[in-house]
Amino acid sequence: MQKHLINLLILFFSYTFCNAQVSNPTLDYYLPDDVTYDSAIPKPQDILGYVPGTWHVSHDLLLNYMEKMADASPRITIERRGLTFEGRPLVLLTITSPENHANISTIKKQHLALTDANAQSLNTDTMPIVTYQGMSIHGNEASGSNAGLLAVYYLAAAQGPKIDSILKNTVILFDPSFNPDGLQRFSYWANTNKNVSLTADPQDREYDEVWPGGRSNHYWFDLNRDWLPAQLPESQARIKTFHDWHPNILTDHHEMGSNSSFFFQPGIPSRTHPLTPKLNQELTAEIGTYHAKAFDKLGSFYYTEEDYDDFYYGKGSTFPDINGSIGILFEQASSRGHLQETDNGVLTFPFTVRNQFTAFLSTIEAAQAMRTKLLNYQRDFYSNSRNEIAKDAYIFGSKTDPARATLLAQLLERHQIEIYRAKEDYKSKDVEFTTATSYVVPKNQKHSRLLNAMFEKRTTFEDSLFYDISAWSFPLAFNLDFSDAAPTSITGTKVDSVKFEQPLTLARSEYAYLMPWGNYYAPKALNKILNKGIRAKVAMQPFTLAGKKYDYGTILIPVQGQSLNADNLNAFLDSAAKDSHLSIDAVKTGSTQGIDLGSRQFEALQPLKIALLVGEGISSLDAGEIWHLLDTRFDVSITKIDTRNLDRTDLSRYTTLIMPGSWGSSITEESSEKINTWVRNGGTLLGFKNSAKWLKRQGLIDFSTKDTENPAENVTFEQRRDFNGAQVIGGAIFEAKLDRSHPIAFGYDSKTINLFRDTTLFIEADATSYKNPIQYTEEPLVSGYISPINLEAIKETRPFVHQSAGRGDVLIFTDNTNFRAFWYGTNKLMMNALFFSKTM
């Protein structure tokens, strides 16, 4: 009670005297008073019905305001660059003087020319600088998007020489919401739980979002990890803007824990990626002086250099650093809802909005003062990179899975990287690349540094702590044949638009069809076939027919005894093949070299009915990756079952239950019992990461783990966090051996595979060797950071276990086979676990 009184007093004093913390703000609370404002421009409250900070703006209102402002102001244009998964427009505002608008395509062309050869003759003194400022990529870090209302009002309505000069010298690319679906989800939560008499009590429902929260996008991805892989529509829109414009500064407005203050970069210096030029961090620090000055003036606290880092280029504030720009991360202590008690007193939502707006303006101020410096830096970045590059080329491909190579080529295309076909077949060491299934990427091109950052491997580091993953090498993530030292003489024709090879029309057969399993999209076709009620079998051994070799896992579709007649079956398979960018072969005989088509070595397959466990206790990131993969890549319709409903769920409807990374804590005893019975009656349960431990406790699977002991010797209290952090595998790449004859490995043409791992769960190999179809090698580290003790522990352990339980099957992966939608190389391991569990 007393605490409440004190809080009320604090609130009263703050509001009355220092104007720092208000909960019912007026526009004056936010706006600089050194300019006048054009009364013809609609104020935010004219369109929203309230002053920003009073409510959490929903995405539709935000969009409405932005479109009205573009109508009202000759300084603003707005474009739609695509749609989110939920159909919300991904907009971009271009804000500059009307004179610049009249000339915008020339300004853009001249700005881009800075990154081209012969840019030295361009006069940067007269060029506008380009900033790209984006808000709330984590939807529940909403002060950024709400500040966006003020930012746009200010830039549209402010009058006088100062604003005229800003608009003349700057092209501001503004994205009011990097994550529309997440923002919408969060605003709903914060507003529907708001009290009229605001409650600062952190235990109120307003501050405790329901799973999975508004941080992520529709499929629960962290959009601030996708700038480099660019797999999601939101990223693809903004990456296009980035490469179309090459902004000089890119800002990314976030929120952090409520007890903090305000953070701006630079981050921790020792954790900057070594490919980022030193000057980048110096310029980042210089930009920081403008933020510091603005926050000092405002009376807001802040800090810098102690947190966060610039290592993983998939983050919005780091991606620009490998592209000649300066990326800046802002982190504001979060009020989460509208008002919250914190270590620093009562934190109001409007206060957080005002800080974000202040950082938005101090960025523009820095851009004015450092305009030619940053333009010249960008020019030098590209001319230096042209001087340092090697004269050879990258080549990548896959003879058995050209689709996977095409998917990587598409990724490169999004980054405007030049891609070519190979002119002739090429052999590097013992790897063969064919013209039809390979892509050549010469190093000598504009984005050479970006390319290097995408393709390099790294196992030594200055620091042992990482804010995010320590490795992401794309040829490893896609598990492709790869060489980084091919001669440019093999460069063939330029690929202007990357497309999947379309198969020829399927010949008609009266006997059978064969579908190789190597193609990335083969599971999509198989799912379609089985769902149609068509009988299909999988080959447990390789064979040769009509001179063609068929590998383990080939899918056999007989013509006889199907519900479709021969013509309709042919037409259906033809469309399934075309849909999945793969070839199916029509065959006339069952006589082969090896297993004949009537052999019992072809095992019958059943259609899948998959349930995916989601909700409290389950990692939403892991669950979302699985949902996205099955739903959008393989067209597998799944049922998402919330852990809180498990007690009353009828599991008998499903063949398969997937348990993403979880702690198992939210599953009741009753549900555990139910899952156990369902498995023993024939269900297939696939668990990931720490779910393995829960499954072991339930007696559904058994394995022994290798424990790593690392006593803290000579570690001081101050060093404890770094010491413990160094034992974490934040995300690194490891090599494992594959037993190609095991169904888990079907579709892979190599005896080794690269796995992405971010856990320290090490499972001992089984004494029965064929129970270790995937096993880490003796020297497994390929790229990324792992502590010496963990590296010793992981050697020759196994990331995959399959065991029968009653009539059912339990399978576990300790690694993430679907990491962030770009780890294409291991998706098939999961699909094999789903389709072939009964053949193991």
Ligand SMILES: [Zn+2]
């Ligand atoms: Zn964030």
